[in-house]
Amino acid sequence: MGSEISNAAIRLDNIVKSYGKHDVLKGVTMQVNKGDIYGLVGKNGAGKTTIFKMILGLSEYTSGSVSIDGSQSRKELFANRSKIGFFVGSNFYGYLSGRANLEYYAAAKGIKGKELKQEVDRVLNVVGLTGGKENQKAKGYSLGMKQRLGIGNAILGNPDILILDEPTNGLDPQGIADIRHMIRRFRDEFGMTVIVSSHILGELENTADRFGIVHNGVIAKEITQDDLSAKRPxxxxxxxxxxxxxxxxxxxxxxxxxxxxxxxxxxxxxxxxxxxxxxxx
Ligand SMILES: Nc1ncnc2c1ncn2[C@@H]1O[C@H](COP(=O)(O)OP(=O)(O)OP(=O)(O)O)[C@@H](O)[C@H]1O
Incomplete structure (x- = not known):
């Protein structure tokens, strides 16, 4: 049990979240291990974004507990949230270029001076916003480019943990494949633990190695690629x-x-x- 906990990048125990009388989360328990690509799957409105908000502290949970990188107290939880990069919907300034947006967010994350330009260049390359695209105003970007910019923002500073909420939403098959490839790279090359959600199940099937199925306000089941193989005749x-x-x-x-x-x-x-x-x- 001890090693299980120390290997946990994120752990939720019995998280309940109610909006008025509506219990959106009814006791979510899940664990994402370090080095996992964890796929959170469930239909629209199942509560995936709400789970992310609980992890990120963007909204308070009604009861239960969250631990990030083994945090044992609210103070540690608060401090460890800085280890997470996240994309929960695109958030950028339309009248600024992609590059200027990333420079702004990099500065907000405390990256300074020469390092700031290097980091922004690195991220633009990783997400494929190059060849002049990086200097165009973000409001003119295609959906795919907007998603890339949002993901770029999330990976600034190379966080230990990355949360991506429906990063392939609305993309064409090539755009989906590109993002899948990026997700594997984030884990394999950059050593990140990644949690990614989708309401399209097949999309994550070959990307994630563990899945949490969100249904009726709980994680109905956590399964691994091995479980899927074992189900095969x-x-x-x-x-x-x-x-x-x-x-x-x-x-x-x-x-x-x-x-x-x-x-x-x-x-x-x-x-x-x-x-x-x-x-x-
Ligand atoms: N601020 C809020 N106030 C009231 N209800 C909310 C609020 N935020 C979310 N909900 C409700 O919580 C439920 C879960 O929403 P959530 O956005 O977490 O689902 P989701 O699984 O991410 O779905 P989607 O794939 O559509 O984004 C929905 O019924 C939604 O209407």
Whole structure:
């Protein structure tokens, strides 16, 4: 247990958050380990952004406790929040260029002098705002560029922990793939612990190594890539037939269970709907 806690970048215990009579979070318990890419998945309105706000201190929780990097007190929690970079919706000055926005936020984070220019150049490169784009006014940016600027802001100063709330929202497949690639780089190259949310389950399937499924105000389940693999059938059989019902009855007569038809593997989406009911349609 001790090593489990010391390995925790973020831990939430029984967090309740109510707005008036509406209990948005009804006892959220979750742990994000150092070095994880943790995917927080759940439908629109499930409470993903609210969980992030509780972690970041952007809104007070009603009860429960939050610990960041092993913090044991409110004072330590407050201090350790500075280890988190976050993107919870784009937040920038439209009349300033991408570069000027990052310079402003870098200065606000206490980065100064020569280091400030170096850091802003580094971040512009990492998020791919280069080739003159960095000098255009942010209000003229495409959605993808705005997301990149928001993510750039979050990674200024190379934080230990990075929170990304729906960073691929509204992007085209190329934009989504680019951000996925960036997320892996943040962990693999920069050593960050990353928590990323999405309401589109397949998007994180190959990016995150652990998932928390948010449903009805709680983490209904935490699962790993290994859990997903374990759910996959041990033997896959491909049959060629023009009479599927006959093939199925032959298998059934011989005591062979059909675990699944037509799909090659159990996806995160399958797992989710098996857990909470419903379908992707
Ligand atoms: N300030 C607030 N006052 C009252 N209700 C709120 C407030 N903020 C959020 N809620 C409610 O809390 C619920 C969860 O919202 P939240 O934004 O956390 O969901 P989400 O999972 O991030 O969804 P989305 O994918 O749509 O962003 C919603 O029903 C929302 O209406």
């Amino acid at each position: 041990e033997v896959e059989l491909t049959v060629s037939t023009d009479n599927l019902e006959r093939a199925k009855s032959i298998l059934a007569e011989n005591g062979i269970d059909i675990l699944k038809e037509g799909k090659e593997k159990v996806t995160l989406e399958d797992y989710y709907f098996e857990l909470i009911g419903g379908s992707a349609e």
